[in-house]
Amino acid sequence: MYMARDWKDYEIIDTGGGEKLERWGDIILRRPDPQIIWPLPKETSRWKDVHGHYHRSSSGGGQWEMKKSIPDSWSISYGKLKFHLRPTNFKHTGLFPEQAANWSWMMDKIGGAGRKIQVLNLFAYTGGATVAAASAGASVVHVDAAKGMVQWAKENVQLSGLGERPVRFITDDVFKFVQREQRRGNKYDAIIMDPPSYGRGPGGEMWKLEQNLYPFLESCMDILSDNPLFLLINSYTTGISPTVLENMLAMTMKSRYGGKLSSGEIGLPITSSGLNLPCGILGRWES
Secondary structure (H helix, E strand, O other): OEEOOOOOOEEEEEEEOOEEEEEEOOEEEEEEOOOOOOOOOOOOHHHHOOOEEEEEOOOOOEEEEEOOOOOOOEEEEEOOEEEEEOOOOOOOOOOOHHHHHHHHHHHHHHHOOOOOOEEEEEOOOOOHHHHHHHHOOOEEEEEEOOHHHHHHHHHHHHHOOOOOOOEEEEEOOHHHHHHHHHHHOOOEOEEEEOOOOEEEOOOOOEEEHHHHHHHHHHHHHHHEOOOOOEEEEEEOOOOOOHHHHHHHHHHHHHHHHOOEEEEEEEEEEEOOOOOEEEEEEEEEEEO
């Protein structure tokens, strides 16, 4: 398991009963997590003394119960990287802290490349990977279909003091953007993608990861440079093994460029129990 252990501003305090108790800076939140199928032996006072508790609805979705006043948004740091947070209607805060394991890896790869690296971040959300890649010296193209998420990513880049770095923010359908880059002949040294399980494009196009990920990955081969540095796939789709991602990368990246493959779960430590919480999977190819 690839663990994000170096956080100071984030912590999973405790888990149980389908929920996790988290510290985001000075803000304590209680949120559901489908991986936590073990019981909570005792609901201590700390579980009740939270700023916010997200309750999932039996009919889908859910809502926040705010028990203490919190700012509309606040920020936390991971080393020199800084991120704005705010509770969303879908239980998230705008950041997936387990991804710090990938940020550190890609920063090391970019910093050690000894050349200028052009990174394409697809399904880029609020830009955690964009901030990490830019901080390591890469030029970054950040693509997401949601205008609000792209704006949030811009704020994170500015917050981290990287506003002068070469980062392009594109609000667009990811698949159409890749097709246009093919026609334009643009090339990238590294690609990061975090595709959803399901999605619908602006023209009603359906995306299902199990059916569409491989052909999309194949299409990305045409926009890689002759000497690529890495390709990273993240996934939160339940039922997909890390080996599946590694197999796809073997059939595309390794067959064309050689290099090294790795895959596995990505996770976070739980302070109270010393256990690890699995949070998703990754597949990596590197030169």
